[in-house]
Amino acid sequence: MINNQSDNNQINVNNQIPITKQTLFGIWSFRHWLLFGYCLIGVWSFPSTASADVAIETSVSRSRVSVGEEVTLDIIILNASDKISRPTIASIEGFTSYSQGHSQEITIVNGETSSKSVFSYVLIANSPGEKTIGPFEIHIGDRTYKAAPVKVDVTTSAASPRLVPVSQTPVSAPPVRALPSRNANDQDIFVKAWLDRDEVVVNEPAILTYTLYTRLSATYKGFEKEPQTTGFWVEEFPPDKTIKRTEQMFNGSRYVVADVRKIALFPTQVGVFSIDPGVLSAVVELRDQNDFDSFFSSSVFGQRRVLRSPMLSQIVSKTLPAEKVVLTVKALPDKDKPSRFTGSVGNYQIESSIDKNEVQVGDPVTFRVKVWGEGNINTLSIPAVPELRDFKVYDSATSTNISKNRLMVEGEKSAETVIVPKKAGTVVIPSLSFDYFDPHASAYRQIQTQPHTLVVIPSTEAKTPEPGSSVEPVEKEDVAFVANDIHFIKTDVSPLNRLPELPTNPFYWALNGALLIAYGFISVLARRRGEEAADLKIFRFRRSRGMAGRKLRGAASLLREDRQEAFYDEIAKAVYGYFADRLNRPSQAIDADVIESRAAEEEVSPEMINQIRSLLAELSLGRYGSVKKTKEQMRDLLEKAHEVIQKFEKVRLK
Amino acid sequence: MKQLIPRRAFGLLGMTVWIVSLAWAGAEDDFKKANAAYTAGDFRGTVQLYESVTARGNADGAVYYNLGNAYFRLGEKGKALLNYQRARRLLPRDKDVTWNIHILKSILADRIPDEKKPLPLAWNEIGLLFTAVLAGLLGVGVMATLFPRWGALWRLKTRFLVACLLTFFLLGAVQWIKTRDPRAVVLAKEIFTRYGPSEAETKAFLLHEGAEVSVLDESGDWFYITLPNKSSGWIPRSSVEVI
Numbered sequence: 093m094i095n096n097q098s099d100n101n102q103i104n105v106n107n108q109i110p111i112t113k114q115t116l117f118g119i120w121s122f123r124h125w126l127l128f129g130y131c132l133i134g135v136w137s138f139p140s141t142a143s144a145d146v147a148i149e150t151s152v153s154r155s156r157v158s159v160g161e162e163v164t165l166d167i168i169i170l171n172a173s174d175k176i177s178r179p180t181i182a183s184i185e186g187f188t189s190y191s192q193g194h195s196q197e198i199t200i201v202n203g204e205t206s207s208k209s210v211f212s213y214v215l216i217a218n219s220p221g222e223k224t225i226g227p228f229e230i231h232i233g234d235r236t237y238k239a240a241p242v243k244v245d246v247t248t249s250a251a252s253p254r255l256v257p258v259s260q261t262p263v264s265a266p267p268v269r270a271l272p273s274r275n276a277n278d279q280d281i282f283v284k285a286w287l288d289r290d291e292v293v294v295n296e297p298a299i300l301t302y303t304l305y306t307r308l309s310a311t312y313k314g315f316e317k318e319p320q321t322t323g324f325w326v327e328e329f330p331p332d333k334t335i336k337r338t339e340q341m342f343n344g345s346r347y348v349v350a351d352v353r354k355i356a357l358f359p360t361q362v363g364v365f366s367i368d369p370g371v372l373s374a375v376v377e378l379r380d381q382n383d384f385d386s387f388f389s390s391s392v393f394g395q396r397r398v399l400r401s402p403m404l405s406q407i408v409s410k411t412l413p414a415e416k417v418v419l420t421v422k423a424l425p426d427k428d429k430p431s432r433f434t435g436s437v438g439n440y441q442i443e444s445s446i447d448k449n450e451v452q453v454g455d456p457v458t459f460r461v462k463v464w465g466e467g468n469i470n471t472l473s474i475p476a477v478p479e480l481r482d483f484k485v486y487d488s489a490t491s492t493n494i495s496k497n498r499l500m501v502e503g504e505k506s507a508e509t510v511i512v513p514k515k516a517g518t519v520v521i522p523s524l525s526f527d528y529f530d531p532h533a534s535a536y537r538q539i540q541t542q543p544h545t546l547v548v549i550p551s552t553e554a555k556t557p558e559p560g561s562s563v564e565p566v567e568k569e570d571v572a573f574v575a576n577d578i579h580f581i582k583t584d585v586s587p588l589n590r591l592p593e594l595p596t597n598p599f600y601w602a603l604n605g606a607l608l609i610a611y612g613f614i615s616v617l618a619r620r621r622g623e624e625a626a627d628l629k630i631f632r633f634r635r636s637r638g639m640a641g642r643k644l645r646g647a648a649s650l651l652r653e654d655r656q657e658a659f660y661d662e663i664a665k666a667v668y669g670y671f672a673d674r675l676n677r678p679s680q681a682i683d684a685d686v687i688e689s690r691a692a693e694e695e696v697s698p699e700m701i702n703q704i705r706s707l708l709a710e711l712s713l714g715r716y717g718s719v720k721k722t723k724e725q726m727r728d729l730l731e732k733a734h735e736v737i738q739k740f741e742k743v744r745l746k
Numbered sequence: 747m748k749q750l751i752p753r754r755a756f757g758l759l760g761m762t763v764w765i766v767s768l769a770w771a772g773a774e775d776d777f778k779k780a781n782a783a784y785t786a787g788d789f790r791g792t793v794q795l796y797e798s799v800t801a802r803g804n805a806d807g808a809v810y811y812n813l814g815n816a817y818f819r820l821g822e823k824g825k826a827l828l829n830y831q832r833a834r835r836l837l838p839r840d841k842d843v844t845w846n847i848h849i850l851k852s853i854l855a856d857r858i859p860d861e862k863k864p865l866p867l868a869w870n871e872i873g874l875l876f877t878a879v880l881a882g883l884l885g886v887g888v889m890a891t892l893f894p895r896w897g898a899l900w901r902l903k904t905r906f907l908v909a910c911l912l913t914f915f916l917l918g919a920v921q922w923i924k925t926r927d928p929r930a931v932v933l934a935k936e937i938f939t940r941y942g943p944s945e946a947e948t949k950a951f952l953l954h955e956g957a958e959v960s961v962l963d964e965s966g967d968w969f970y971i972t973l974p975n976k977s978s979g980w981i982p983r984s985s986v987e988v989i
Contacts, residue, residue, distance in 0.1 A: 578849050579842040581812040583781050589808045593836060594873035607880040614887030618900055621891050 146172050146232060148239045152225070156245045157217050163244060165189075167228060169209040174233025176209050186223045186246065187215040193377065193407070217246040279345070281306040281376055283352075285319075285369035285414035293422050295437035295468055296531045297327075297356040297501055300369065302414065305340075305347040309377035312352050316411055317371040324365075325358040325468055327494070327501045356501045358468045359421040369414040378406040424529050428536055432475075436528040438467020442475075444524060444541035453551040456510045461541065463526060464504035469494050474507040475524040482515040484567075513548040520545050629676045636673035640666045640737050644730065651726050659726060660714040667711065667733055674740070684708055696743055700736075707732050777809060784816055792816040807836035811843055818850060823956040824933035824987075826850055831929065831958070831989045838868050855954035859974050872917050879910045927960040930969065930986040939979025943968035950979035961988060 146169065153164040167179050178194070196209045215225070226241030281304070288299040300319070304312055337350045352372070359365070424437070440463050447458045461474050469492055477485060486509065494503035513519065521544040530537050582589055594600040643666030650659040672679035675690050684705040688696065710729055714721055780795035796813040799805050805813075814829035830847045837843055851860075883903060890900035932953050940947040943965040953959070962978065963970035969986060972978035 576849055576852070578815055578818055578846040581781060581784050581815050582808040582842065584808075589837060589840075590806045591836065591870055591874070592804045592806045594870045600873060600877070604877055604880060607877065607884055611880060611884045611887060614884060614891060615903070618887050618890040 146170065146237065148228075148230060148237050150226065150228060150239050150242050152242050152244055155243070156247065158247050159217050159220055161217055163187075163215045163217065165213040165215055165225060165242070167211040167213075167230070167239065169211075169230060169232065169237075171207055172209060172232045173207070177231040179211055179228045179230045179239075181226055181228050183241070184215070184225055186219045186221065187217055187225070189213050189215045195406075215244075217244070220246045220248040222246075279343075280308050281310055281374060281410060281412065283372050283412040283414045285417055287357075287417050287419055290418070291420045291422060292359060293424050293437060293529065293531055294360065294362060295325075295358050295424075295435055295471070295529075297358050297468065298419055299499070300355050300357055300367070300417065301351050302353040302369065302372065304350050304352050304372070304374070304412070305342060306349075306374075306376075307345055307347055310410075311375040312350070313373045313375055313409075315353075315370050316373040319355070319370040320368040321355075321357060323359060323361050323363070324367075325360055325471060327356040327358070327468075327470075327496060329354040329356065329496045329499060354499065356496075357419070358471070358501075359419070362421050362423045365419045365421060367417050367419060369417060372412040372414065374410050374412055376408055376410045378408055425534070430527040430536055430538060432525070433527040433529070433536065434473045436467060436472050436526075437531055438465055438528060439530055439532070440465035440467065440472075440526065440528050440539065442524070442526045442539045442541055444544070446521065446544045446546060449545070450547040450549065451513060452549050453513055453516055455551075456512050457546060459509045459511055459521065459544075460506060461509075461524060462504055462506040464502075466500055466502040467528070468501065469503040469505050472505050474505055475526050477509045477511070478522045478524065480511060480519070480521065482513065482517075482519070484512040484514060484569075486510040486512075513546070516548050516550040518545060518547050632673040632676055636670050637737070637741060639673065640670035643669065644733060644737075647730060647733075651723070651730060654723065656714075656721060656726065660711065663729060663733055664711050664715060667707065667736070670737055670740075700739055700743075703732070703736055703739075707736050780812065780816075784812065789816045789819045793820065805832075807833050807840065807843075810836065811840070811846070814846065814850075818846070823850060823854060824931050827854075827956045827958065828931040828933070828987050828989060831931065835989065836868055836870055838866065850956070854956040856957045858957055867917065867921065869921060872914065872921065875917075876914055883907065927962060928988045930959050930961050930971065930988045932957040932959065932981075932986050934985035937981060937985045939971065939981045941979065943970070943980045947980065951977060953981070959986065961986075 149166075149168040149170070151166050151168070153166075154161075157163050169176055194209065194211050196207065198205065198207045217223070223244045223246055224241045225244060226239065228239040228241075230237045230239065284303045284305065286301055286303065288301070292298050304310075331353070337348065340347050340349045342349075357367070424435075442461070442463050444459065444461045446460070448455075451457050459477060461477075463472060463474055474488075474490060477488065488507040488509040490505060490507045492503065492505045494501065496502075523540045523543045525538050525540045527536060527538050529535075643662055647659050647662040647666060650662055668679040668682050671677075671682045671687055675682070675686065677686065684701060687704055688701050707729075710732070714726075714729065776795045776799045780792045780799070783789075783791040783795060793813065793816045796805075796809055796816065799809050800813070810829045810833035814826045814833060817823075817826035817829060827847070827850055830843060830850065833840070833843045834847065883906070886896065886899055886903065889896040932955055935955050937953050938949040939951055939953060941950050942948075957973075959971035959973060959981070961969045962972055964983070965980075967983045968980045969983055970978065971981050971986070
């Protein structure tokens with residue numbers, strides 16, 4: 093059914109709460125009645141030809157719409173001279189309909205009068221299919237006229253709403269029709285945004301309310317521009333709890349007043365904030381109630397004259413900017429601020445519980461902490477579970493439940509932590525404390541939970557391992573610092589730790605200097621040695637004495653062992669080797685003549701030559717002769733060899 | 747046969763060792779006493795003993811570190827940091843020193859980022875390496891003199907020496923770049939730096955005890971210092987101490 097409401101001057105605030113304004117007739121002044129009477133006289137005094145052919149037209153703005161879209165139905169009655177009743181519509185299934193009003197025009201051109209009455213309806217399609225609207229019946233005077241139904245094809249495709257109000261309720265306000273630019277006066281409808289207090293502390297809520305004042309039929313459609321709430325945590329109050337309608341006298345006029353939106357602002361920082369509350373949008377039904385003066389000024393006879401009926405109305409949209417509001421946010425006092433204060437402001441209570449008082453080792457226990465009260469529950473931080481040794485603590489799950497039904501932000505936040513005991517015994521879970529700032533008392537408060545005692549009994553599954561049973565790895569835990577401090581002093585005397593600063597130490601440089609000098613000395617020495625080694629002659633010459641001495645010592649030890657053959661061999665090696673090295677010849681080429689020829693004559697006496705000859709002869713005899721020599725003879729030979737070599741050392745060679 | 751090292755040189759070396767060991771023994775005695783005092787909780791006494799060791803000029807990494815600890819316990823954060831940084835200069839990779847500096851910096855008032863990474867090598871270590879290379883060369887020389895077979899190794903000495911000198915030059919250059927500007931630690935509880943070397947100049951910024959700065963210049967009783975964020979100002983010499 094059509095809601096025939098247009099004559100009731102209704103405001104659809106938020107599309108749900110009807111606000112009844114005083115009736116149209118109630119506010120008509122005497123001059124309006126005078127005007128109306130004049131119009132009637134004017135109409136009757138002209139020869140009426142129009143009354144004979146009354147015509148009825150029906151039209152829809154669109155013949156094809158999607159579900160959720162709007163279509164405007166106009167029933168236009170032309171040239172009706174009698175009183176027109178509101179049309180009745182036989183069928184309007186599949187649509188939600190709203191009356192948009194009734195307008196009437198009477199035109200007098202060159203003495204001819206024509207009239208036009210338009211009944212408008214806004215229809216919103218609910219279900220798809222081909223729909224028939226009508227037929228329609230209109231009573232004009234005593235007669236009843238009928239008009240043919242119209243067909244509208246409703247499709248299922250999703251339709252996008254044209255304007256979504258913040259309250260998210262379905263669009264049901266009439267659409268704005270393009271009409272001449274006539275505007276509602278700022279005095280007719282306006283919005284006031286106001287805060288319930290001018291000064292708060294950080295995280296204390298200030299409630300911003302939008303109050304709509306109207307003298308006209310109006311529909312609140314939501315926000316065209318949302319408020320600027322940077323620096324605030326915003327909690328929105330539910331619209332159905334917000335809107336309250338009253339009538340108030342304001343500046344001598346009667347207004348319908350409604351709180352259309354309420355939000356709680358929790359400031360997050362200190363400062364003076366100028367909040368732009370945004371711009372609201374409303375649809376206003378305008379009636380020509382104040383055109384008395386303009387009517388007379390435009391009544392030029394012989395010209396086209398337009399008479400407007402007092403029943404004419406227009407639907408126009410109206411943006412309603414709200415004035416800025418200023419909020420001062422003060423810092424929380426530093427005095428007496430608890431060290432563990434986390435910024436909660438409001439009024440809270442705390443409670444904790446455990447689901448079991450006695451468990452076995454390895455069985456989980458749920459430890460629940462609940463904070464409830466009034467304030468910004470969302471940003472509240474629940475005190476952490478105390479450090480529990482011998483427990484495995486799993487991450488907490490928190491849940492938040494906020495209620496705004498009483499037009500304040502309140503609720504509860506709870507954290508559930510699962511703890512699993514690892515050792516048997518009686519454990520006390522200590523009480524937790526929660527600090528908050530109470531803005532009413534301007535003081536910090538601390539609330540505490542009760543401690544809980546948990547009896548952990550040994551697990552029945554735990555057994556002492558049997559010898560030979562497999563090894564089960566245990567669950568590892570993180571090694572964590574309990575506190576921070578500096579490391580202990582160094583008491584060791586590890587030489588690297590005890591090295592004084594070298595670059596500034598003279599001893600260090602003295603040592604390096606000494607090393608450098610020694611290095612230079614050695615390098616000269618080593619070079620000389622290298623050169624000598626390169627000269628084999630000198631090398632052999634130098635080593636001759638030492639080599640012979642070593643061989644003779646070997647011969648002496650062989651003599652003690654009485655090994656005759658080896659003794660003679662060793663002596664031969666010593667003597668021949670000595671002369672070979674000394675004279676730089678192969679040892680096979682050595683005999684007395686060679687020695688004699690190499691020795692400078694004045695140095696080598698014939699005696700020495702003889703001695704050498706006899707030594708060499710004795711050696712040959714000893715080595716190759718078959719007669720066994722006595723020890724005495726061998727010792728003589730050794731001494732002789734010593735003597736010869738010693739003497740020959742002093743010989744200068746050619 | 748000629749003597750490789752003159753007898754007189756032996757005498758000089760012996761003297762040196764004797765003097766050094768005497769000084770060392772005295773320092774060692776104080777070091778042990780100071781450690782005992784620290785363990786007993788007498789931090790003031792500990793500081794005096796360690797300071798007497800450093801005053802004698804033979805402080806080492808362990809002494810500076812322990813002295814830093816004693817100052818830390820006395821709550822003298824600036825002195826503590828100064829000595830920790832001196833210890834770090836001698837023991838750049840020591841974990842205790844690094845940890846204690848980290849803990850100390852966590853309680854300092856000024857937020858100053860660490861500009862440079864800890865030195866990869868201490869000057870001491872470079873010095874030791876140099877001495878070791880010299881000693882090694884000397885050893886090879888002695889061996890080459892005594893045994894002709896070492897002669898081949900000895901003949902490589904020039905190339906080796908060049909390589910070593912190049913390495914030392916590089917190490918020294920890196921080290922010099924890293925330690926070019928002397929670092930200093932603020933010892934005063936609070937001190938304003940100024941735009942010029944005078945109390946009459948405008949105040950620039952406030953530094954607290956333990957702030958570490960680089961000294962760029964000096965003028966009379968004032969140091970021109972800079973922070974890692976390039977803020978610079980003049981600060982009275984008496985309120986800081988160079989590491």
